[in-house]
Amino acid sequence: MATLQTRATARLMMSPAVILLFLWMIVPLVMTLYFSFLRYNLLMPGTEEFIGFLNYKYFLTDPSFFTALGNTLMLVGGTLLITVIGGILLALVLDQPFWGQGIVRLLVIAPFFVMPTVSALVWKNMLMHPVNGLFAWIARSFGFQPIDWFAEVPLLSIILIVAWQWLPFATLILLTALQSLDGEQIEAAEMDGAGSLSRFFYLVLPHMSRAITVVILIQTIFLLSVFAEILVTTNGGPGIQTTNITYLIYSLALLQFDVGGASAGGIVAVILANIVAFFLIRLIGKNLER
Amino acid sequence: MGSITLEKVSKSFGTTSVIPEIDLEINDGEFVVFVGPSGCGKSTLLRMIAGLEDLSGGRIIIDGKDMSSEAPAKRGLSMVFQSYALYPHMSVYGNIAFPLKMDGQDKAAIDKKVKDAAHILNLTNYLDRRPGQLSGGQRQRVAIGRAIVRQPKAFLFDEPLSNLDAALRGNMRLEISDLHHQLATTMIYVTHDQIEAMTMADKIVVLNAGRIEQVGSPLELYRNPRNVFVAGFIGSPRMNLVEGQEASKQNAVTLGVRPEHIRISKTEGAWKGVVGVTEHLGSDTFIHVQADGIGKITVRTDGDFATDHGQTVYLTPEAARLHRFDANGHAI
Numbered sequence: 059m060a061t062l063q064t065r066a067t068a069r070l071m072m073s074p075a076v077i078l079l080f081l082w083m084i085v086p087l088v089m090t091l092y093f094s095f096l097r098y099n100l101l102m103p104g105t106e107e108f109i110g111f112l113n114y115k116y117f118l119t120d121p122s123f124f125t126a127l128g129n130t131l132m133l134v135g136g137t138l139l140i141t142v143i144g145g146i147l148l149a150l151v152l153d154q155p156f157w158g159q160g161i162v163r164l165l166v167i168a169p170f171f172v173m174p175t176v177s178a179l180v181w182k183n184m185l186m187h188p189v190n191g192l193f194a195w196i197a198r199s200f201g202f203q204p205i206d207w208f209a210e211v212p213l214l215s216i217i218l219i220v221a222w223q224w225l226p227f228a229t230l231i232l233l234t235a236l237q238s239l240d241g242e243q244i245e246a247a248e249m250d251g252a253g254s255l256s257r258f259f260y261l262v263l264p265h266m267s268r269a270i271t272v273v274i275l276i277q278t279i280f281l282l283s284v285f286a287e288i289l290v291t292t293n294g295g296p297g298i299q300t301t302n303i304t305y306l307i308y309s310l311a312l313l314q315f316d317v318g319g320a321s322a323g324g325i326v327a328v329i330l331a332n333i334v335a336f337f338l339i340r341l342i343g344k345n346l347e348r
Numbered sequence: 349m350g351s352i353t354l355e356k357v358s359k360s361f362g363t364t365s366v367i368p369e370i371d372l373e374i375n376d377g378e379f380v381v382f383v384g385p386s387g388c389g390k391s392t393l394l395r396m397i398a399g400l401e402d403l404s405g406g407r408i409i410i411d412g413k414d415m416s417s418e419a420p421a422k423r424g425l426s427m428v429f430q431s432y433a434l435y436p437h438m439s440v441y442g443n444i445a446f447p448l449k450m451d452g453q454d455k456a457a458i459d460k461k462v463k464d465a466a467h468i469l470n471l472t473n474y475l476d477r478r479p480g481q482l483s484g485g486q487r488q489r490v491a492i493g494r495a496i497v498r499q500p501k502a503f504l505f506d507e508p509l510s511n512l513d514a515a516l517r518g519n520m521r522l523e524i525s526d527l528h529h530q531l532a533t534t535m536i537y538v539t540h541d542q543i544e545a546m547t548m549a550d551k552i553v554v555l556n557a558g559r560i561e562q563v564g565s566p567l568e569l570y571r572n573p574r575n576v577f578v579a580g581f582i583g584s585p586r587m588n589l590v591e592g593q594e595a596s597k598q599n600a601v602t603l604g605v606r607p608e609h610i611r612i613s614k615t616e617g618a619w620k621g622v623v624g625v626t627e628h629l630g631s632d633t634f635i636h637v638q639a640d641g642i643g644k645i646t647v648r649t650d651g652d653f654a655t656d657h658g659q660t661v662y663l664t665p666e667a668a669r670l671h672r673f674d675a676n677g678h679a680i
Contacts, residue, residue: 242433245400250447250494251421260446264437 087328093321100315113322122298122306123323127330130302133217134281138274140221145228145273146266150258152229153236163233170226174286181219182208182291212292212300219287224280228273235269236262271342278338282331303327350376350411350501350534352397357406359392359558366392367558369406374502374536374551379528382538383545383581384555390538391506393555397536398427398504411501421450426495427504430511432487434479434494440466441475444493451498465493468530485516492527502534509544521547542582546570554578576677579604585634585646587671594619594642600672600680607634607648609669614655617662621645623655637661 097109117123152163169177185192186207194204207215239262247257285304288294294301294309301309307327311320352374359367367389374380382390395401397408399420407416415423426447434443444465448458466472469489479487488508495503505524509517525548528535539545545552546566554561554569554577562574566582573579579587587604595603611617612635621639628651635647635655645663655661672680 240431240433242429242431243435245420246427246429246433246494247435247446247450248400249398249420249425249427250498251450252446253450256450260438261435267437 090321090324093317094325096318098316098318098321100317109318113318114326117310117319117322117326122301123303125298126301126303126306129213129298129300130282130304132213133220133284133302134278136214136217137221137224137281138277140217141224141228141277142270142273144221144225145232146263146270148225148229149232149236150262152233166229167226169223170230172223174223175290177223178219178287178290181215181222186215208292209296212296216284216287216291216300219291220281220284223287224277228277231269231273232266235266239265274342275338278334279331282327282334303330352502352534352536353409354397355407355409357393357396357408358404359389359396359401360404365558367396370558370560372553372560372563374534377532377534379525379535379537379548379550380553381545381549381551382536382553382555383542384540384561385581386540388555389558390540390555394427394504394506394536394538398425399423400427424498424501425504426498426500426502427506428488428491428495428508430507432479432491432508432511434487434490436479438478439475440471440477440479440482440490440493443479443490444471444497447494447498461497462493465497468496468527469493484512485520488512488520489523492524496527496531500533502536505535505537507539508537509539510541517544524548543584546582552582554581556581572679573604573671574679576602576604576673579671579673579679585648588645590642590645592642595672598670598672601675602673602677604671604673605665606669607646609666610645610647611664611666612637612647612649612653613662613664614659615662617664619645619663619665621661621663623657623659623661626655626657635661637663639663 094113095108095110096106097112098106148166152159152166156162172180183190188194188204188206188209191204191207193207197204205211243261244257247261252260283304284302285308288300288302288305289308292300294305298306303323304327307320307323310316310323354370354372354374357367357370357372358365370393382393384390392401396403399415399418399422403416407414409415410423410425435446438446441462444462445458448461453461462475463472466475469492471486471489471493474482474486474490479490482490491508508524509520512520521544524535524537528548537544537548549566551563552566552569553563556577562569562578564572569578569582573582573587576589580589583606585607587606588610590603590605591601595601619639619642621637621642624636624638624644626636627634631651633649633651633653635649635653637645637647639645647663674680
């Protein structure tokens, strides 16, 4: 089938799409790289000049960089922990036959369809608000002092909001994995004398390990760049307690108008993401090879 | 130590009754085969004995104890599933050791038992492999290994050979029969293949639509089928069932005669017919004859009998080996 001509034609036909995608990727990357070596501040127009690695030096020695790095890792780690464990438990519940299963499944998936800004605002104003929020009302009706979530535990609040958004995704993937488990294997284990806990740890969990890997990989990619939830709730504060790398770059570029510094930060973020991806793939890539 | 008694056991899903009511006695050390067409409830019956399916009525008594509502693991039975149901992420060793580990036995004892089972089943060289790296026959043996290490009161086999090719099936049939002689444990074996039933069983239970049609040794069923269903099901090629005038001559509604009990001749005989398809197996020849006024008759004769398509032949059934059935299909 694949003669020399058809292969050449195929390449020719494919090339516009490939070239477009390549440009889409390379132009912003190269421009960011270029800006990162310039002194480029919008407050001082006309003073752009090549300054080598000075932007990188400032960004990497900035104490807020390390705080932001720590916050980013906490945010990713905390959200992963909640969504994976919660997702497994929810998937186990949803896999049981019960009345109204279809509707309940739909409800569980619903948070995933709400856009991040909206869900963050709902959480901020209707649930976590220290005066009008539902949590505050619950706390008061039991006679407790309400928690001022965004002032007292800002990072945890953000983690909760993000976890709420990603829990449906994890649940969905893990549920499909659970449904593909061979029923005869479970019956065989039952005959072999395995109780429900042993069945879970020896059969169900290993069976789901692949899906768990996929959930961790995909979520990590998206969670490294969480932004909207922070912008509409805490604005990175109090202080820089909820500033992650993405938000730090945003504040450099669009609050301090330091385009050069922000570009350097962007490149650093790309490198960090690659480092994380490298270790992640090594750590759990074995699971995917099977 | 492995007798199983079913007392008025019944099963229904919702309003549909799958097994109306069954009484059956299985003695210690017997190899019992449940055989029947697909959907006759034989697998359901086996799963009820295993405890994987609840009873709708009746009692299951194992070794004199009522086990009707015990958990599967407490009944002391092992099962080999049709899909083998091996644990894919565990090695062969892990698979065979699993029931012992769940039983909480110590490492050394487990190791010895697994090695012994592997030795019996020729799996010693494969203990480190994963099920995915084994052939069909080897997986089958691992599944059997997992069943025997528990030293159960009885083994339950649910169509274990249906995923294997014909040659391997023949081998595994022998291996399972051998194993039965070695262990002398009760075995209950479910199949839709009457050849497996005939070759392996001490006792065959023929099931149809959830009812027991007949229970007996293979040769008993072959020689004295109690009704038309058993007559047609046991034996290969199938028994010829003739209705109409020829049957009424013998005071029966249906007349049964096995292909091997018909003499064929090119010159003279009781029934005249025309040869259709001839199947040469070497040792035997199966000749499908269109007999005048009777219908299709299959004849089994020796391998050297030569016929051509369309040739006229004469058939003579052996009078002593005719099976006569009444209007309800019961043997007379």
